[in-house]
Amino acid sequence: MRGVHDILPAEAAKWERVEGTARRVFEAYGYEEIRLPVFERTELFARGIGEVTDIVQKEMYTFLDRAGEAVTLRPEATASLLRAYIEHGLHVHPKPVRLYTMGPMFRYERPQAGRYRQFHQLNVEALGDDHPALDAQVIGMLVEFFRALELAGRLQLQLNSLGDAKCRPVYRERLLEYLRAHAAALCAECRDRMERNPLRVLDCKTPACRPVLDAAPSVQEALCDDCRRHFADVREYLDAMAIPYVLNDRLVRGLDYYVRTTFELTTAELGAQNAVAGGGRYDGLIELLGGPPDPGIGFAIGIERVVLLLPPPAEGREGRKPFAFLIPLGAPALRALLPVATAARASAVTVELGYGDRKLRSELERANRLGAAWAVIVGETELARGEAVLRDMASGAQHTVALPELARELARRFEVERSRS
Ligand code: ATP
Ligand code: MG
Numbered sequence: 001m002r003g004v005h006d007i008l009p010a011e012a013a014k015w016e017r018v019e020g021t022a023r024r025v026f027e028a029y030g031y032e033e034i035r036l037p038v039f040e041r042t043e044l045f046a047r048g049i050g051e052v053t054d055i056v057q058k059e060m061y062t063f064l065d066r067a068g069e070a071v072t073l074r075p076e077a078t079a080s081l082l083r084a085y086i087e088h089g090l091h092v093h094p095k096p097v098r099l100y101t102m103g104p105m106f107r108y109e110r111p112q113a114g115r116y117r118q119f120h121q122l123n124v125e126a127l128g129d130d131h132p133a134l135d136a137q138v139i140g141m142l143v144e145f146f147r148a149l150e151l152a153g154r155l156q157l158q159l160n161s162l163g164d165a166k167c168r169p170v171y172r173e174r175l176l177e178y179l180r181a182h183a184a185a186l187c188a189e190c191r192d193r194m195e196r197n198p199l200r201v202l203d204c205k206t207p208a209c210r211p212v213l214d215a216a217p218s219v220q221e222a223l224c225d226d227c228r229r230h231f232a233d234v235r236e237y238l239d240a241m242a243i244p245y246v247l248n249d250r251l252v253r254g255l256d257y258y259v260r261t262t263f264e265l266t267t268a269e270l271g272a273q274n275a276v277a278g279g280g281r282y283d284g285l286i287e288l289l290g291g292p293p294d295p296g297i298g299f300a301i302g303i304e305r306v307v308l309l310l311p312p313p314a315e316g317r318e319g320r321k322p323f324a325f326l327i328p329l330g331a332p333a334l335r336a337l338l339p340v341a342t343a344a345r346a347s348a349v350t351v352e353l354g355y356g357d358r359k360l361r362s363e364l365e366r367a368n369r370l371g372a373a374w375a376v377i378v379g380e381t382e383l384a385r386g387e388a389v390l391r392d393m394a395s396g397a398q399h400t401v402a403l404p405e406l407a408r409e410l411a412r413r414f415e416v417e418r419s420r421s
Contacts, residue, residue, distance in 0.1 A: 003109065003117025005304075009320070013313040018149070018306050019102060022122045025145045029137070031098040031124060036080040038104060042070035048079030048289055050256025052196040059107040061117075073106035077123040078255075078282070078298060079289070085127060086291035095128035095294075102303075114273030114305050125298035130283060132230050135261040136237030138297050142265065142277060143243055145301070151309050155276060157244065158264045160251040161231035162199070163223050165284060168259060171222035172198055182212045199252040205272065218249040227260055234261050253278060257285045261297065270305060277301040323349050323414050325367035328356035329379035336403060337378055340388075343407035349414045367393060373417065376406065 007015055023033070042062050049055050061073040074080055081099060084090070090097050102122045109115055122145075126138055139157070146152040163171055176198045183191050187206045194201050202213055223231065238245060245263075253262050262280035270276075279299025287293045326341055328334040334356035341353045352370060354363050360377065367375040377389040387400045390409070401409045 001117070003111035003115075005116060005118075011307070014307045014310050015303070017310070017313070018303055019122075021148045022100070022102065022145060022301075025141060025148055026100045026124060029098070029141045031100045031126075031141075034081060034084060034099045034101050036074075036077060036084060036101055036103075038106075039071050039073050040080055040083065042072040044079050044083055044289070045072050045075060048082065048257075048285065049076065053256055054200075055107065055255075059109055061106045061108060075105055075107045076255075076300060077101055077103070077105065077121060078125060078285075078300075081123065081125055081298075082127075082286050082289050082291065082296070086286065086289060091128055091292050091294055096126040096134060097128050098124075098126050100124045112273070114270050114302075114308060116304060120303040122301040122303060123298065124279075124300075125296055127286065127296045128294040130230075130281070130295035130297075132233035132261075133237050135234045135281065135297055136241065136243075138279070138299065139234075139238065139245075139261075139263055140241050140243055142263075142279070142299055142301070146265065149306070149310065151306070154269060154309060155265045155267050156246055158248040158251050158266060159235070159238075159245045160219065160248055160262045161223060161227055161234075161260050162219055162252065162258055162262050162280070163227050164259045167222055167224035167227055168219075171217070171219050174217050174222060175199065175202075175219075178216050185209075185212045197256070202250045202252050213250065220247075220249045230260055253280055255280075255282070257282045257288070259283050263299070267305075267309065270308060273305060275302070276305045276309070321350075321371035321373075322352040323372065323417070324351045324374040324376055324410055325363070325370055325372040326351055326353045326376045327360065327363040327367070327378070328354055329360060329377070330356050330383075333378040333380070333383050336383060337376075337388075340376075340403070340407050344410045347407070347411040347414075349410050351410065364391075374410070374413070376410070378403070 045060060046056050055075045060075055062070060065071050081101060085097065100123060103120060104118050105121050106118050108117060111117060126134055143152055143157065146155055162168055176194065179194045179198055179201060186209050187204065190201045190204050190209055202216065204213060251262055251264060258280040260281040260283065264278040265276045266274045267276055277299055281295065281297040283295035286296055326337045328337045337353060341351050344351045364375055372393055375391040375393055377391060382388055386403050388403055388406050389398050390401055391398045
């Protein structure tokens with residue numbers, strides 16, 4: 001299939017690092033994990049993302065199930081998360097209700113580097129609270145996540161306010177009027193989009209459109225007093241946390257229902273796929289989906305794009321080397337070593353076990369190739385004495401250990417080694 005990809009073991013360490021960092025940072029800010037289904041009724045996304053968005057019009061994986069119901073593989077997580085918030089009455093908890101989730105998303109897009117049809121996101125939402133200090137802390141947490149990954153210096157935070165249900169429609173009209181007057185100088189896609197979703201036109205990447213779009217009226221000048229004050233507070237709190245940002249009054253987001261604070265983290269290192277994370281406030285959306293009139297703010301991080309920015313892990317595949325290779329010589333020795341391997345693994349010592357049907361020399365070669373620090377040899381003689389031979393693979397030095405002590409001895413040596421490195 002085009003646009004899907006496998007995450008091979010050599011890459012998985014980076015994914016674990018990204019996901020582990022997210023859990024650690026988000027939980028420090030009081031966010032709890034919620035796990036959601038990967039498909040929902042199509043109607044949820046049509047309403048929750050907006051009928052006139054690119055996602056709903058062109059990018060959804062939609063099909064009829066066997067009962068004839070239209071279902072869609074989720075293109076983003078917010079709509080599902082809000083559905084769960086409403087369905088399970090999570091609004092009764094102290095506000096803001098803070099949730100995060102991670103997993104695959106599906107969009108029918110033209111595949112290229114950093115753009116897939118199945119990709120993965122980390123999603124964060126804070127619900128039921130519209131204080132500007134919350135906006136600043138949500139953004140602060142996003143920045144903190146990238147700091148923890150040592151990537152913050154390579155990203156730029158772009159910030160805008162899109163106004164609310166009062167002032168945004170006024171701006172929309174003003175912008176539409178301007179775009180109509182300059183339609184001749186815009187690309188076909190802009191002209192096509194303009195009547196349906198004029199704000200999204202500001203996002204056009206066609207160089208020829210830029211002069212007209214750069215001279216378009218600014219949303220900043222159209223903000224009502226409440227929105228102006230809210231945005232000024234958000235900026236003041238970001239300053240108080242020493243979080244640098246660039247004010248970008250052309251920044252609009254793909255979702256229809258973004259209001260007020262809107263932001264994106266971009267990089268100069270990934271070509272056209274320059275957005276690594278994006279988010280914003282969506283007051284009114286929970287109510288639109290049939291819930292209480294709770295405001296909300298959140299963001300999504302594209303994991304593939306984060307992984308592209310990460311350096312290869314220092315240890316590479318070294319971490320997967322077995323600590324010891326257990327070599328039984330013959331079937332009785334294999335039976336004696338099977339429970340030893342189980343016990344060692346239960347104490348988190350990685351061991352591999354031969355089958356007892358090969359020559360000692362070839363098994364020692366194998367231990368070498370696997371990179372095991374120790375070989376443990378049990379032949380007929382050792383078995384009769386109730387012993388095992390421990391061989392240091394680096395020096396070749398050998399000594400014996402009583403079989404009942406073997407698993408504990410391996411665990412002890414493993415600890416010593418680990419505390420040294
Ligand atoms: P773009 O402008 O790149 O299409 P978007 O505005 O559609 O991004 P969002 O819906 O805001 O993206 O999703 C949040 C993040 O998810 C993006 O910033 C990006 O890192 C990632 N993302 C979005 N679409 C894809 C995709 N098709 N493949 C990989 N990552 C993606
Ligand atoms: Mg997109």
